[in-house]
Amino acid sequence: MNLKLSLFLFCFMAVFTGCGKDQPYAPQENPQEDSQEEAQTQVKDAKVLVAFFSFTGTTKSAATKLAGLNDGTLYLIEPETPYGSENSNHYDKSTRAYQEQYGPASVRPAIKKTLKDADGCDIVLLGFPVWYGKAPRVVFSFLDSYSFKGKTVVPFITSGSTGISSAASELKSAYPDLSWKTGDRLNDKSTEQLKSWLESLGIKVK
Numbered sequence: 722m723n724l725k726l727s728l729f730l731f732c733f734m735a736v737f738t739g740c741g742k743d744q745p746y747a748p749q750e751n752p753q754e755d756s757q758e759e760a761q762t763q764v765k766d767a768k769v770l771v772a773f774f775s776f777t778g779t780t781k782s783a784a785t786k787l788a789g790l791n792d793g794t795l796y797l798i799e800p801e802t803p804y805g806s807e808n809s810n811h812y813d814k815s816t817r818a819y820q821e822q823y824g825p826a827s828v829r830p831a832i833k834k835t836l837k838d839a840d841g842c843d844i845v846l847l848g849f850p851v852w853y854g855k856a857p858r859v860v861f862s863f864l865d866s867y868s869f870k871g872k873t874v875v876p877f878i879t880s881g882s883t884g885i886s887s888a889a890s891e892l893k894s895a896y897p898d899l900s901w902k903t904g905d906r907l908n909d910k911s912t913e914q915l916k917s918w919l920e921s922l923g924i925k926v927k
């Protein structure tokens with residue numbers, strides 16, 4: 722064997738066996754699968770908090786079903802002063818709901834702070850009706866009142882027709898420290914659809 726051929730063979734072996742140095746790119750045992758499995762296990766065992774605000778009961782109904790499907794804790798976000806029935810008139814600019822939604826973004830109506838063990842949950846399903854395209858300000862009051870930093874938060878809405886995207890992106894930019902997941906509009910979803918939605922979030926259903 723001549724010198725050139727010997728050199729070539731040596732380099733070939735060195736590269737493909739990784740000999741003579743650390744192996745930074747040495748294949749691990751399916752690292753991606755491992756981490757996926759770990760993430761799934763974490764979420765499957767997750768303690769779910771279903772926190773919601775509801776004015777006329779539609780969101781409450783969706784929230785109650787969700788909590789029932791995964792043994793989650795159901796929690797009503799309750800304003801200190803309830804919204805009167807006059808707020809149902811969307812066209813009346815003098816209502817409290819209208820004034821709050823179109824007022825400064827810093828508006829935070831007082832809520833009852835009765836949630837126990839906010840720290841104990843791993844994932845928050847955050848439900849609310851869409852008010853003038855956005856989340857009602859009491860939802861912001863709720864997020865300000867407890868520390869969900871680093872926790873997964875998944876918004877869900879009910880609405881006349883508006884989708885979730887504007888409300889979700891406003892929340893996401895107001896609370897960038899939370900780990901937001903894409904939410905959904907849950908009007909009229911069947912139990913099977915709600916189960917699939919929870920499963921798509923990695924939440925174990927009963």
Ligand SMILES: Cc1cc2nc3c(=O)[nH]c(=O)nc-3n(C[C@H](O)[C@H](O)[C@H](O)COP(=O)(O)O)c2cc1C
Nearest residue numbers: 775776777778779780850853854879880881882883
């Ligand atoms: C003050 C107010 C504003 C609303 N704004 C919207 C809106 O912008 N888009 C929409 O599709 N529905 C809107 N709705 C309808 C509610 O989002 C819808 O009826 C919702 O399902 C009610 O949920 P709840 O029963 O949990 O309060 C509004 C309702 C109220 C009372």
